[in-house]
Amino acid sequence: MKNSREIDEIIERYCFGELTPEELRIFEQWLENDPQLSASVNDFLSLKDAFENYRERLALKKKIEQIHEEVEYDLFNAPAPLKVVKSGKSSRVIFGKERSYFSIAAAVSVFLLSAVSLSLWIFGSGSSKNQNAYRELRREVEKIKKNQKEIIKGINADDVKGDLKQFTGTGFAITKDGYVLTSYHVVQDAKQIYLSNEAVGQLQAEVVYSDKALDLAMLKVKEDSFPGFKEIPFSIKKSISDPGEKVFTLGFPREDLVFGDGSISSYTGYEGDTTAYQISIPVNPGNSGGPLFDNQGNLIGIISGKNESAEGASFAVKSKWINDYINSRNDQNNILLPTNKFLVGVDRASQIKRIKDVVFMVRVFN
């Protein structure tokens, strides 16, 4: 007589179809005469079925968990409507809104336009309707502005030829040793970049890396005897801020630093762009690349553009993306992000006093 472990083993082998023909013959005979054995076989089959189901579901669960991770960030945003892009015969479902390249096109067309006066908006000349709605905010400056010519002359007269175009935007330091963030569209196609403000005077800089889609560029000061910036007073917020939160920015829509404040209006930017916020700060050309701070003086974004067809709708790239982006590039340039909290619990005027030394006008010559 076999013990119960041996019987269970035979049942298992029977259920997995592993019995030899001889064993099978004997087992089936046995099965006919023993209802208890038959019940045990059924139990094992149920268990086997449950194992298989468990395995399948686990795989499905894993897949769904992966989907969850991929969309986790978007889940905190308003759901975008389901859209299908009709392209020829086949239709394709697209995932929310993807940032198009029209903005780049707009900036390129700007380049093609000849003289635009200092205070005028830069108009893209593309055919798409959307092209006109999203306005990047770098400022084109007439090449013959006297004061700038002098500056140029003072720095590097030989390099700057008469036909160069000049744009301005805003940038801000994120490390003491000379790393500066701004918008990609401010420095795109730049031949020369200069940073200037009251504290540092004028410094030449170069692009270390940049990302078109996120509209971010990392600059580094390129000066032999650069003493370093003052301590960066803020830290970069890694989480998402909510609509209603009060925010402010500093920028150079003109030759002097200008403060602007408002609130976050939406979790998403232009056309549901989830990498950006919509904010209610009136911004102007030249504000692009400017830092966006919350009440505590944490950096929560970078001003990137505004909606032309809606009043008071400006956009800023979220700091979460900035943080992730910089970290993803840290294998080449180890940039330690600022973590200072000098601005917490300080009134607005004092905050600005500390920030203004690390916010620059970015002048770009194409």
Place this chain on the structure above:
Amino acid sequence: MNQVQPVAEIQVLELLQAGDDKTLKIVYRQNYQTVVSFILNNGGSLQEAKDTYQETIIVFCEKLKQDGFELNCSIKTFLYSIGRRLWLKQLKRKSRFTTEELNDSEDYLPIEEDKTDEREEQFYAMNQALEQLGEPCRSILKDFYINGNSMEEITQKFGYTNADNAKNQKYKCLKRLKKSFFEVFNNGIVTNEELQRD
């Protein structure tokens, strides 16, 4: 720019039935808030809400694959209804009886019992049984019956002196698992009738 148009949901269903993961991702994202909010509003934690929502998606996928599947409501309503029912079941299992009505934010349909229920119960029972087992039983059984590892691999991995020792251990473990699996499975089934008997 391409012309953007809303799609009939039937197209979405077809893509899902064809196993299009990108569409699944969209559906997952679009309905997350609705189902998760429902659970949060009805006594669930965020973790429970997320788990139940993922279970909802699994049930939805399984239902889609059944022969003759037909959807007579929006995907959103369907998912809400599945999620609602799963959460009700969960509440029953935990015996969190509430005299209060459930807080509904959406219309919902009665979901008929079908094979997906049994599979869900089976999964739940197996999960519970494995949880109750403890180590090394849980890992041994998972390795052998779910991950398909051989007895030799298991012998090595768990440091048994020979394959027979490992087999003996596995046999004991399976016996315990069997007992608790059937306990949960046979008692755990919550029928529609029970769900309505509030």
